[in-house]
Amino acid sequence: MLNGNPHETQIHFVLFAFLVISLSLSLTLTKMGHHYHRRHRHHHHLIFFVFLLLHTAVKVKSSTLNYTSYREVSSLRLERIQRHLDKINKPPILTINSPDGDIIDCVHKRKQPALDHPLLKNHKIQKVAPKVPKGMNVKKRGTTMEDVVSGGAWQMWHQNGTRCPKGTVPIRRSTVHDVLRAKSLYEFGKKKRSMAMSLSRRRIDAPDVVSGNGHEHAIAYTGSSQEVYGAKATINVWDPSIQVVNEFSLSQIWILSGSFDGSDLNSIEAGWQGKYEELMEYLYNIQVSPELYGDSRPRLFTYWTSDSYQATGCYNLLCSGFVQTNSRIAIGASISPISSLDSNQYDITILIWKDPKVGNWWMSFGDSTLVGYWPAELFTHLAQHATMVEWGGEVVNTRVTGQHTSTQMGSGHFAEDGFGKASYFRNLEIVDTDNSLSSVHEISTLAENTNCYDIKSSYSNDWGTYFYYGGPGNNPQCP
16 A cells, blocks of 8 residues: 555544534533433434544545555556656656646656657757748747736746756656556556547547447547648647546647548647546535645646557657657646636647758647657658548546446536537648648538537637637437
8 A cells, every 4th residue: 555645644633623523513512411412312313424424425425536546556556657657757857846746757858758769769859940831820938927917828837937947858757556547557648549449449430439438529620632731730638527527528629630430540639638527526625625635637748659549659758759859848737727717718729840951740739839740750650641631529437337427528617508618629720741831721520419519610810710619429319
């Protein structure tokens, strides 16, 4: 059993304090006389019963998030996990503690996990700036806080003012608890092949075939016959509610090439992903501050695969592959601030494109800040170009209660609710053979179950091609 989890310690402190108060009240009642005690002995039973309920709720909740809190983990398994963490958590030059509980390690750029990949054994980090698409302005330094105030979302670990030194890259530290939430060490940081393949098969016949294995989507996509060298969009950032720990809600761009029904699909993906809310929802009634237990803020993420999600690729920097070059953006870190209903709206802009000079697939975030790249050596089909782009939302519906999940997509509102309520993607663009950004004029849309999540696209002079999407999941029309 692992010890030292601050979340667990704080919960136990609250429960202990509640028990002390309960016992003190019981003793006071007892001193007031046996007759009074007999008349009010049900108070003791009620207090004890409430305590048991709180303890059970916290214990059950903790078991879904922190798997080491209430079950034994073999020392052999912990040793294997620690060896893996030692490989991906590189020795930092500086460590930054984020307000949301994350630990950000500033790692020398030549020591980052990407360069452990066997295909990148002799890889030299690209120093020459990529040839940016025409119509794109590059800001080599990160977006300022003034930009945040004017509408651009940023990351929480920036709030204390500490930055990673020049020559380093920020990497979110992985923990034993992170690994234990996965079904196995092998599956840590990877998408499930069965779900990803069902998603691929659905795309062949879209929009007629409903995907299986619990993944549901509301997406816009291009045709599959053109050569594409990149894609861009500005994505509204929200904080969707997630019903259970093994579900997620994400909004992203997919860059795709290869056989959707085979084993050679290449995919590059980036966007934001909502994670499960932690213990605070059980503790509001006893006035425990939510910041003690983390939060459910959306997080910037990346993903890649070159073999249909079988053995290659992973989320973020949880395996070797993606080469980070920026010292101010931590992939996997939370984004702040986020949008509010009928109030301020925040969004992030993501561009992924193939550098025509070198061939690597670059990613920019925010106001055209270069983040890093996926080396061309990682791919087969994408070593040439992409054949399809998708933009939109995805959730996992496990039907854990026998009903459709209440996990929200986007803001949790349907597309019809519009600006300030529904989440959006705007200014959809693709990079053509001439390395030029151009607005997408012809897109198709798909939502498997419009009673749960839907999508509606349109066009305007300011937003170009855009769409609203999302929904609440379970509702009277989505049982």
